[in-house]
Amino acid sequence: MAQVLEFKLPDLGEGLTEAEIVRWLVAVGDVVTVDQPVVEVETAKAMVEVPCPYGGVVTARYGEEGTELPVGAPLLTVAVGAAERTAAAPAPEAAPEVPPAPAPAAPSSPSSATAGGTSGSVLVGYGTSAPSSRRRRVRPPRGTASGGRPVNGTAPGPVPVVSPLVRRLAREHGVDLRTLTGSGRDGLILRCDVEQAIGQGVARTPAAPAMAPPAPVRAPAPAAALSGPALDADAVRVPLRGVRGAIADKLARSRREIPDATCWVDADATELMAARAAMNAAGGPKISVLALLARICVAALARHPGLNATVDPVAREIVRLPRVHLGFAAQTDRGLVVPVVRDAHSRSAESLSAEFARLTEAGRTGTLTPAELTGGTFTLNNYGVFGVDGSTPIINHPEAAMLGVGRIVPKPWVHQGELAVRQVVQLSLTFDHRVCDGGTAGGFLRYVADCVEQPAVLLRTL
Known part of the structure; x- marks a missing residue:
């Protein structure tokens, strides 16, 4: 049996x-x-x-x-x-x-x-799934007209609902659960019942008479949004759930808690690009620009360890971290993610290049694990891939700083006293002002720019 x-x-x-x-x-x-x-x-x-x-x-x-x-x-x-x-x-x-x-x-x-x-787009995580439009469409239950579900009235007694999520959804949208007939087993009120009630305009106001047609609504909206500008009939609502919701919460928390500041500098990257070309011409695995910038970044953190840190607001302490777990911002179909290269301070440019390639491919195919998306101590943000020169990014909470890199493009530049066309990049550092002052941030950024302009400077720390 x-x-x-x-x-x-x-x-x-x-x-x-x-x-x-x-x-x-x-x-x-x-x-x-x-x-x-x-x-x-x-x-x-x-x-x-x-x-x-x-x-x-x-x-x-x-x-x-x-x-x-x-x-x-x-x-x-x-x-x-x-x-x-x-x-x-x-x-x-x-x-x-x-x-x-x-x-x-x-x-x-x-x-x-x-x-x-x-069949859907590739998402970051375990496996693949359909894009955000995959949300199941709510359909009327068997035996009811397409216009909506029958209404019980407001008879006293316990409401047949189990899920706290359903209760919260009804409370946030002002739906009286006692007016609904559940489509679940034994009349249980399900999430789809509440969502359909929201779509039909059921709210805290008394329901219309049974024979009257339902009042038209433009789009389901929380009560707080009804006092704002009129919504377009074709407005689309995208739930802030899963990874997208976590991103929203983290960015909002960073803005609330971290008093950030940004400094930036233009640098002549001609010599860096020439050094990379020479490395790749010598044979062996190719070295990416991002890997060279990462190697420069960890060298700068060794000189300015105060930026590889976090703030403990409860203990009111700055916690300086001994190992560099370097995150790099990547845009995916599901939004911004930050894969983390573990122990970046102990890796060569070749090792960094291989790990960046592996994590990027994992992001493309949707196989990044939660462990590969957490635990970073400093973030490298290459927004130049979007074709922009500069940015003032939001710090990846609870880290203390982020190095931004713009696109590398030919520009007029004074080189050895003469005007020349050089490969120029804008570098920016956004930092938590609780962790350091402008002198430390400026010293870090200046060292990064010096290594970009003269890669031989980096040899002193290798």
């Missing part, structure tokens, strides 16, 4: 406490093997395929695609020891987001979305 085991959302590390279901990779009735990926979830760090520790037949799934689940919430149940593939019993279209308890004796049926058949 098969034993039914429950598999819960595991701890994904890096202090993450919740994840959003992006795509189910198995359906109820499928046979799974030990450590087979069963669901793709998005965390604040990356996209992750979650493997199941049990082998057997899937008897139930818990949570719709697009649902946020806390760590420890049930994901699915597996009948271990089942001899053959089992058929699923009829059930509502979508399983509850966070069920009270799985019922092994009565397995649920697959949700409306299947694991296969989708």
Whole structure:
């Protein structure tokens, strides 16, 4: 006789406490093997395929695609020891987001979305997924008209809703849960029920009479936004979730907490480009410009270690870090990410070039791990790839500084007392003014510029 085991959302590390279901990779009735990926979830760090520790037949799934689940919430149940593939019993279209308890004796049926058949852009994280437009469209439940769901009124009694996420969503948009009829099992109110109510303009104001047509709305919007300018009927709302949400939170926190300042200088990079050409002409692995700039950067940090630091606001201390884990900003389909090169201070230009190439390829193919996206102590931002000369970037919290590099372009330049066309680059340093003053920041940036203009200066520290 098969034993039914429950598999819960595991701890994904890096202090993450919740994840959003992006795509189910198995359906109820499928046979799974030990450590087979069963669901793709998005965390604040990356996209992750979650493997199941049990082998057997899937008897139930818990949570719709697009649902946020806390760590420890049930994901699915597996009948271990089942001899053959089992058929699923009829059930509502979508399983509850966070069920009270799985019922092994009565397995649920697959949700409306299947694991296969989708093709999307490459995302940074574990594996690939569809772009942001993949969010499941809310459809009316069986037996209701396309105009919307039936309304119960405001009868007293407990509201049939389990998920704290659903309650929060309703509270933020002013939706009275007592006016809704849930489409889940036993009338459970699901996230899609609340989202459809928001789209129909259901708010804190009393509902219109039953025979009256619903009031037209331009777009679903939180109550706070209704007092602003009128929204265009074609306005598009992009949820700040997963990596995009984590980026937004981190940048906002940096702006709130870090009193940053920026200094910049133009440098003649002609000799640096000539040195790189000579290195690559000698044979062996190619050396990238970014790797040379990184080598210069870690040499400058050795002379000015105060910039390889962070601030402990609780202890009111500046914490200087002994190792340089160099992050580099990279633009991806999912937004800005900062992969980290570990122990950059101990790497040669050749090693740095290889690691930059590996991490860049991982970003392109969507295989960066959460560990490769965290733990940086200083960031190198090459915004010159966008064809711009300068920028004042936001510091990658909780770091203390960021070196920015603009495009390298031919410009008129006074060289050895004469006007000449040289390869010029603008360098900028954005720094936490709590960590250092302008003298330290200027000394760091000047040393970087000197090494760019005369790479032989770097030989003194090698």
